[in-house]
Amino acid sequence: MYRFVLTPRWLAAAALTVAAAVVMVFLGNWQLHRYHERSAINARIDAADSATPRPLTSVLDRPVSPGTAGPAPGADLAWTKVTVTGRYDPAHEIQARGRTVDGEVGFEILTPLVLGDGTAVLVDRGWIPPAPGGAIAAPTVPPAPAGQVTVVGQVHRSESRPTPVEHRDGRLDTRRIAVPRLAAQLPYPVYGAYVLLTGQTPAADSAFARIPVDHEDAWQNGGYAVQWWLFAVMAVFAFVWQARKEARGETNGAPQPTDRVAEADRQRADQGGDRVAEADRQRAGRGGDRVDGYDRERAASAADRPE
Known part of the structure; x- marks a missing residue:
């Protein structure tokens, strides 16, 4: 009854079915890999809340040349809780515009913290709303504390799709926080990631809103993985079902x-x-x-x- 599956038409259909099923299985495996990656990021984010901060210099590689950024940390170091002590340099403060917190558009303020060895790290001090007049109207920024400051925060890698750094009214302005581009505007070596401030001594100004750390949507990737695997099973099932229908003489009423x-x-x-x-x-x-x-x-x- 099933000798017809050895005909060229059915052999081609079988080959196409197997190829499609294999591709779908690989896509499912890739989505599973992304699920594990994102789950690991979420675990690091959650662990950072209760972890003991590590010295920044033990987590990030030291930068060498002025006007350049040090090596970017690996993904496994993202969100690591660190502590660092130095002095803020408000003269080279950077405003990142178009940043959204709780549905409102405003600015994130990054101020270089210069360490005792002459290197610096960018510290994201928090979010503030724009001045009246529009979402990109330059805000009134609370001054950075003078003297020695100890910062506690989480390592944040450079954002993708970097944008140009502009000079506006004597301040540096950008849309995306890309450390290498920002480091090129500064007179000292800069570490290859910035620090998202969670605590500070002396205390940070209350005008700043803390930047929320969003968790990755790992379950979406897990759902996609299961979906692709089901598609692979359905492709094989459809071929077998069609073959049985053909053998019983029920295809298209012919x-x-x-x-x-x-x-x-x-x-x-x-x-x-x-x-x-x-x-x-x-x-x-x-x-x-x-x-x-x-x-x-x-x-x-x-x-x-x-x-």
Whole structure:
């Protein structure tokens, strides 16, 4: 019944089904990998809240040349809780515009913290709303504390899709926080990641809103992984179901191989029956002719005999 699957059409369909299923399985595995990656990030974010801060210099590689950024940390170091002590340099403060917190657009303020060895790290001190007049109207920024400051925060890697750094009214302005581009505007070596402030001594100004740390949507990737695997199973199931339907002669209501065989048998049987019936009629016809001739001969003989 299933010999038809060895025809070129069905072999091509089988190859296409297997190829599609393999691709779907690989896509599911990739989504599973992303699920594990994002779950690990979420675990680091959660662990940072209760972790003991580590010295910044033990987490990030030290930068060397002024105006350049040090090596960027690996993904495994993102959100690590660190502590660092130095002096703020408000003269080179940076405003990142178009930043949204709780549905409102404002600015994040990054101020270089210069360490005792002459290197610096960018500290995101928090979010403040714009001045009246528009979402990009320069805000009034609370001054950074003078003197020695100890910062506690989380390591944040550079953002993707960097944008130009502009000079506006004597301040540095950007849309995306890309440490290498910002470091090029500063007169000292800068560490390759910035610190998202969570605590400070002396205390930070209350005008700043803390930047929320959003968790990664790992479950979305997990759902996509299961979805791709189900698609792979459905592709194989569809092929098997179609093959069974073909074998039963149900595809599209058209005569299938089994139907054609049965029809051929019926035709042969009908043709054979017709030939037998025709032969019987012919024999019957010849027999009737012989009987009629015999009867005519007998009648003629009786007429010739004298009474």
